[in-house]
Amino acid sequence: MQASDTITHLPQVTEPRNPGMDLNMDWVMSARANTSAIERRAASLPGRRSVKKEYQAAWLCRAVSxxxxxxxxxDDTGGRVAxxxxxARQPVRGDILQALDMTGLTxxxxxxxxxxVAPARAALTGSGIPVAAVSTGFPAGLSPFHLRVAEIGESVKAGAEEIDIVISRRHxxxxxxxxxxDEMRAFRTACGDAHVKAILATGELGTLRNVARASLVCMxxxxxxxxxxxxxxxxxxxxPVxxxxxxxxxxxxxRTGFRVGYKPAGGISKAxxxxxxxxxxxEELGDRWLRPDLFRFGASSLLGDIERQLEHHVTGGYSAKWRHPVG
Known part of the structure; x- marks a missing residue:
């Protein structure tokens, strides 16, 4: 079976979109975060969970997807994006994918x-791979509100199928x-059929409790x-975040029956x-979230290290990083 037969991308392929709900302040204010317990749990995971050999290769292929x-x-240019x-169309060298029986992986x-957005759309024609655009004054999110909303509309008009927005941290x-x-609701409305990823900028929110509450409000x-x-x-x-x-x-x-996706971004560079x-x-959400319609890595350098690990699995040897260029 080819990878393209089993991998879906946009959330609307298999899941109803999260329509949101009225702001429930009682729920928001009841959210707590036991920082010491969270840090202990997070610190324990790398030492307790490992996969080897063909299982590791399978998990890494899932990570690529x-x-x-x-x-x-x-200094991005049309050529760099192309x-x-x-x-993106062939993230891992063809001979490695063939050896793993993963032809079609994207x-x-x-x-x-x-x-x-337009150069990316042109380069991805026929691939089924969506284009995501960062928006709303990325990365600070401090441009005038009406311009942030308008920016979303322009990216959707240009063909972006996913919009990564940044929230106002001051709120x-x-x-x-x-x-x-209200801000998030306006951004969601401006996205129309395009799916919206809410960037919380968790490193600037001060506490894990704020992260929990901001997560709930955005959902x-x-x-x-x-x-x-x-x-x-x-x-x-x-x-911990x-x-x-x-x-x-x-x-x-x-509480609602709707699945919301998760995307960690920044600093994830190793397989x-x-x-x-x-x-x-x-462990926390179950197998259903281990698919690209509900989970994404925001990364580029990660792909190079995964490709090296997959080559090692197939050939028994590691190659130089420059043999696996990303762009």
Missing amino acids: CIDLTTLAG RLCAK VGAVCVYHDM VLTGNWQALY MAGADFIKTSTGKEGVNATL TLVMLRAIRAYHA KDALVYLSMIK
């Missing part, structure tokens, strides 16, 4: 700035949950995914780290 292959540089999209999406830091809800406002970071903060995705966000997703699903995140997803 969940990568949002990303370029967010000021090269990235070629890598990444989850390609993520770019608005100006690169979280000041406890203005109604303002955060109540209709977020299809909640995402840790822009990748531009001093602290990006971490296991991931645990808090996954448990918020689990609580939301238990072994990807395996730890997948293990946590499996």
Whole structure:
């Protein structure tokens, strides 16, 4: 069976979209985070969970299918994006995929700035790989509100099927949950049929309790995914933050019946780290979330290390990093 027969991308393929709900302040304010217990649980996972040999190769292929292959540089060009999209279509060298019986494996999406949406769309024609655009004044989210909403509309018009928005951190830091809800709701409406990933910038939210509450508010406002970071903060995705966000997703699903996706971003560059995140997803949310319609890695350098590990599994030897270019 080819990978393309089993992998789905956009959430609407298999899951009803999260429509959101009215802001429930009692639920939001009841959210707590036991920091010491969370840190102990997160620290224990890398040492307790490991997979080897063909099982590790299978898990790494799943990780590849969940990568949002990303370029967010000021010197991005159409040529660079085209090269990235070629890598998205065939993220692992052909002979390795053939040996693993994974012909047809692709990444989850390609993520770019608005100006690169059209080149990415052209390069991905016929692939089934969606284009995600960062929006709303990424990464700081401090441009005028009407311009942030308009930016979403322009990216959707250009063909982006997923929009990664950034929230206003000040709403979280000041406890203005109604303002955060209203902002997120407006962003969701502006996205229309495009799916929206809410970037919490967790490294700038101060406490894990704030992360829990912001996660709930964004889901109540209709977020299809909640995402840790822009990748531009001093602290990006971490296991403690991931645990808090996954448990918020689990609580939301238990109460509403709607599944919301999760995306850690920034600082995940090693295959072994990807395996730890997948293990946590499996333990906290179950196998259903181990698919690209509900889980993504915001990463690019991660792919190179995974490809090296898969080559080692097939050939028994490691190759130089430069033999596995990303873009």
